Amino acid sequence: MKAFTSVSPRSLPDAVTALSRARQQGQHAIIVGGGSDALALIKERLIAPDLVVRLTGIRQLDGIARDSNGLTIGGETTLAAMARHDELRRAYGVLAQAAESVATPQIRNAGTLAGNLAQRPWCWYYRNGFTCFKNGGNTCYSAAGENQFNAIFGGGPSFIVHPSDTAPALVALDATFRIVGPKGERTVPAAQFFTLPTVNPARENALEDDEVLTSIHVPAAKAGMRSLYHKVMDREAWTHAIVSAAAVLRMDGNVCRDARIVLGGVAPIPWRLTEVEKLLVGQTMNDALIDRAAAASTTGARPLRNNAYKVPLVQAVVGRALTDLRA
């Protein structure tokens, strides 16, 4: 590892100050939560920071708080804490399950929600140091390369898939992200936090270099809300989703009143299936409807050479998620 300085500020203003000062001095500063992936990137020399700002020591960023409008989850809350949180498990199953599906117990014990949401892609080309969009280059090697795990939706010019499990869950829950930077604070709907490569192919989200994702707000669960996260991996543990589905339905008896279905592992951002949602709302959930919804879930998919299998897989996963939620 190239030498760097690591600081662990005790407060959010201290963190923001450290980041802006570094920027003013022309230093490359990075923010880390649990640190697992950041250290891997540094060891592979995919990034070479001068300053590592670690946020997990800031108490106000850690923890889950309830208010009349829902839950606020600090960005530095660990994935393990989320997975075992009673109310999350009960009322926001999709998020607790997504957190529990990440990597391994050791990584969930260290890894934080903000870190999971802002993690860099796991595309083979990026991780092996190819000079792609994500590594400061101006091409995407997966487009015509070994792309079995790459995007079938929303690709171009980069064809990464967003690696986060909690991201599709939070988009499905219509969460809001609170961001603090030197210019103050802003809130962004989850769906707008994640950005397509057409916006900036080097990035996956709307965070500026000196901004901190401080907390995530999830709106109060409405009566009849059911949710789940279904993740497909190519071994039984410690891989990212090949395809995943975060589904949140509001049911009134057998009738679907509201639906948000968001896919992971298939696009450079969490990929919301708006057309499928429209198809479900106001309808009685039965096998025929679920079949139609599953079939519609891949409308517009544009598979690459090696990932056409994701098309039937998405249909299967969406169908399975809806079937499980109906039960």
Next chain:
Amino acid sequence: MSPQRASSAGVQPLTTVGHPTPRIDAVERVTGKARYTNDVQLPGMLFARVLRSPHPHARITSIDVSNAHALPGVKAIVTHENGQVVWGSGSVAGGQQYSDEIKKITTHRRYTFNNPVRFVGEPVAAVAATDRHTAEEALHLIRVTYEVLPFVLEPEAALAADAPKIWPEGNLAVNNRNEPQPQVQRRGNVEEGFKASDHVFDARYSTAFVHNAQMEPRSAVAQWDGDRLTIYTPTGGIANCRTDMARDLGIPQEKVRVVCQYMGGNFGNKNQNQDADLIAAVLAKAAGAPVKLELSRKEDYIGMHGRWPTVQHYKIGVSNDGTLKAIQLRGFSGMGPYRKNSGAIAGTELYQCPNVESIVTPVFTNKTVSGNYRGPEFPQGFFGIQSMMDDVAAALKMDPTAFILKNMTRKFRDDTPYTNYSLEECLLRGMEMVRWKERWRPAGTDNGRLRRGLGVSFMAFRSGVGRSNAVARVNAKGDYTIHVGVTDVGAGAKTTMGVIAAEALRVPLSKVQVVWGDTETCPYSVGESGSRTTIMTGYAVIEAAKALMVQIAEQGLPAGDRVLTASSNPNPTVQGAVRNAFGAHFCEVEVEADTGRVRVTRYVTVHDCGRIINPLTASSQIVGGATQGIGMALHEDLVYDRRSGVPLTPGYYGARVMTHQDAVAIENVFIETDDGYGPYGAKSMGESSKVPAPAAVSNAVFNAIGVRVKDLPITRDKVLAALGGRA
């Protein structure tokens, strides 16, 4: 315990042998006290790292190390310009030991640093510095200019007339006599056999590059004391490693000491020296200080050796009743740019058949170097031929067990009898355990979302006897010491040797010390490879013990400080017969037709490994081998970017190595036998459990979905493609 049963009717019970015995070094293994190579830290020791080629094929036109040398803390740098040492065991031997004879004959040299470089990950330079981070930083200050050359990754493509030439002689790998020749085996006449057949089938199967991925990344600590070299290294063969080091460095054998106290897994490729050993030794000499060279996990994956990938074209002739008439194999093995090992493809010997022709071509490619991995040529060959035969049986609407029982080997190559024969018993016993007759249905019977399948495979595997050495000693107190040149790679050899010694000496195991893992204190041993340690070194232990008991009978126990010593150097042979281990595996899977997920739901193994010396560690060998085989069948692949020749999936995450949640219980039965050879009848075991596993999984998946996935690994994308193609 896993469900373990033994059928021991065939052997006489013994006192220490055959009883479950915890490892004699178990406490060290569970307390962190066991000392592995990288744990060694010597005063003043430097740390070394290796710079590796980013190109699959390139000529180095210049290397500028001046900036790296200028970095404070850097003590020595070697490149092909100043540190060129022949790494004998890294190439040319075609699977044979790199001996002085071969060194004389071969013109094919692999050096520690080669120019041109021929695969991504080939060493280009190495740096020793006062600490690990400085060594690593220095690598990035070395300026290398390359003239990039065309490359080729796949063996069949490498044989094309217009393929880039990796060696001037061409890409057909040479053997140890410099001859570019395929490996040919023939009996009968296959063309006649096809004419005499009612049906002829042909198909192509392929297997992937699978890395050994032992948990301990390679490292080496080299220390010079004048002209004497001590090397700590994870080697399964301290004696061979010493010979290799001496030959490669041009120093007398007596000047080299090799130490390997504990080793974090082997699985092949370690019964000799490593380039890391040589580089560490050269750096230590240059720097005048001990050097620890460390490989990262990624370097271990791309810089070292794994199972050679294969392409296997079969043509099978068979009569209406399912009797084999002809077997033809055209196989190609990707060796990487150096022929470290044979590149053979086993399997045709599993069947009785009058007409057999096997032509296997090992081919140079610009992928990482292939070498031995747990049953070097067997799991991939057994997968190919047993998938093919399973397909033939299905085409003939035969139960695959009936096809196997009709056609499986009864004599070695239909000619030489086996020392004992239990293959049929293994199969029948396993069929009983899985209730084959009730559970098996023709392939593709299920049509729903969940499709159940049952598959079978079988094995016959070399278990030859041979030369090894042991020394037995006793002192006045009646404490016995056994010196064996083994290193315990994880299979439990130390304990096995102790158990055998206790039995032979007729004393409790607690009276026996085992000394291992250091060429200063141990005699020659064959080394831990080829499932030979128990058979060969174990037999030498018995012989040494017997000789010691003769001395004790004649002289009584020694008095005072005296020690009685006996040694053995037996070289037993089997006359007029072939010695094999036998076994059968049964795999049940559930395939989700909509998601392509394959889940192994039951796995049953039956093995004849002769007498079981230690049922406790033996069971671990079976569990581990079968589980590794399942992973080879379903997951593991070092994927290459075809446009750049860069490997994309090195490491446990990338290669999708099996985890706790992927593993299943392995139900095993040993059919114990004693054919009169080996120590108390023990036969080979370490590789036995691995070699039939991929075929069993492949056949189970085929049985579940009715379509064959012909290319390993059987990943979700291929399962879905197979099912899509069928619909």
Next chain:
Amino acid sequence: MSPTISRRRFLEGTGAAVVATTIAGPSGAQGTADITGTPPHAPGARTTRISLTVNGTARQIEVEHRWTLAETLRDHLHLTGTKIGCDRGECGACTVLVDDTPMYACSQLAIWMDGRHITTVEGLSANGQLDPLQQAFIDHDAPQCGFCTSGQLMSAKALLAANPAPTIDEVRAAMTGNVCRCSNYAHYTEAVLAASRQTDRRRV
């Protein structure tokens, strides 16, 4: 392949060493005093003094900011029971308990551990008494090569502390971040279940 040394040469050449080695301890251990060195800081590297508690003992150490917890434990505190198998959070050989929670020591910087309590495999057995898990690992032959064993033990230790009577699926889930390439998973899970039954009995 011929034997590389003759019997006579072996006995003459190495007799003294042989006698010395036979004095080693009562088990299969071969003692070697080969952990005696400690690497220096890189020239000019930024360091900070941290305090942490390791296996119940307060330690202070001047760390480079880039040092991982794993390399610090191994190289600088000489606690080599913690292994580095991948150095990327992919294998689990380096698992230690940080304030009783299993984490990958390769994926934490030492400087982040200021004020924390670390438990390594060396801290599992007290007063020469093996932890029930260690004994169960021995009885079920869970370790083969042993390189992943320390990490498996630490994950299992945390599991049983939180869940004294886990199911086999809970054991697999809790330990799935610990790869065993010898693939003796079945024996590891059996050992943990056996230890949990034993601990359970003892508690009752």
